């Protein structure tokens with residue numbers, strides 16, 4: 001169909017591979033996927049997918065697969081560029097990386113966790129629609145093998161861009177929702193992106209880092225006492241910080257989030273990063289809420305300690321990866 005919207009999907013991890021699959025399954029758009037470490041394997045064998053929505057043992061080779069943004073341009077121009085990479089400002093700027101594939105009419109869709117993830121995109125792409133995708137999917141990619149264990153529920157709204165009309169941003173957003181939605185998943189238009197991001201953070205700001213720091217999945221964390229001793233307290237702090245930022249969340253959300261992956265021994269995406277030795281989403285998941293707490297005078301001792309510990313772990317990961325050099329001779333105070 002000549003009028004199908006053209007989508008570029010960047011980052012085919014647990015979330016991105018399933019997003020690419022969902023878009024292609026729906027058949028309402030043409031999709032090009034940019035793959036990095038999985039490129040050769042997926043070109044040859046496809047992804048192997050076990051999905052609670054679509055079934056087990058699926059072999060999926062995206063229709064158009066490329067290994068760089070430069071190479072993707074042969075399939076452009078793109079109506080949507082979907083970013084499903086980790087959001088790690090200060091480590092890599094994905095907005096700079098995707099820039100060659102973004103034209104003035106391209107909407108950028110951020111399917112990523114965290115708070116304040118849109119700032120860079122709005123700053124660097126002031127004329128573009130920037131969409132916020134909040135995903136409850138629970139999906140991981142280990143060497144092209146996708147394990148997807150929670151029903152794909154994606155809510156998509158727009159981060160308000162004052163340079164564009166709300167009508168236009170809403171139209172572009174609703175078009176994406178209708179392209180993503182199919183008979184196996186759920187995708188809805190999100191009227192209140194700020195609320196959804198704080199709500200999701202109740203899960204991510206506690207469980208992601210504490211599972212990463214302890215290397216325990218959510219089941220083991222609960223059995224060994226960490227859910228009651230740490231997670232509930234961190235979640236309460238997120239709710240208080242959200243309130244200081246104008247978002248009211250119910251305390252009942254804590255149990256909803258704690259129970260949301262039952263009965264799976266789920267490894268949150270940040271624990272999967274630890275398993276792989278990848279950099280962590282420290283700033284958008286922990287740093288930004290802690291900074292907002294400070295600014296608004298909200299006490300957040302648990303989140304602050306979690307953030308401080310996570311920064312140390314991040315340093316070790318970066319050092320191991322050669323992204324940071326520690327001086328051979330230790331610099332000590334004179």
Ligand SMILES: NC(=O)C1=CN([C@@H]2O[C@H](COP(=O)(O)OP(=O)(O)OC[C@H]3O[C@@H](n4cnc5c(N)ncnc54)[C@H](OP(=O)(O)O)[C@@H]3O)[C@@H](O)[C@H]2O)C=CC1
Nearest residue numbers: 011012013014015036037084085086112113135138139269
């Ligand atoms: N996993 C989950 O269930 C959920 C995750 N989220 C959020 O969604 C986002 C994505 O998470 P997740 O899917 O787990 O992440 P993954 O780490 O599984 O996947 C990220 C992917 O991005 C790729 N990538 C990174 N940089 C580039 C680049 N420059 N060019 C091309 N590809 C690149 C990586 O490739 P490579 O392998 O080469 O590094 C990897 O395939 C995060 O913000 C996460 O917090 C939200 C809800 C649920």
Ligand SMILES: CC(C)(CO)C(=O)C(=O)O
Nearest residue numbers: 135136137138203268269
């Ligand atoms: C809460 C969850 C599991 C999505 O469903 C997630 O966001 C993650 O693993 O980072």
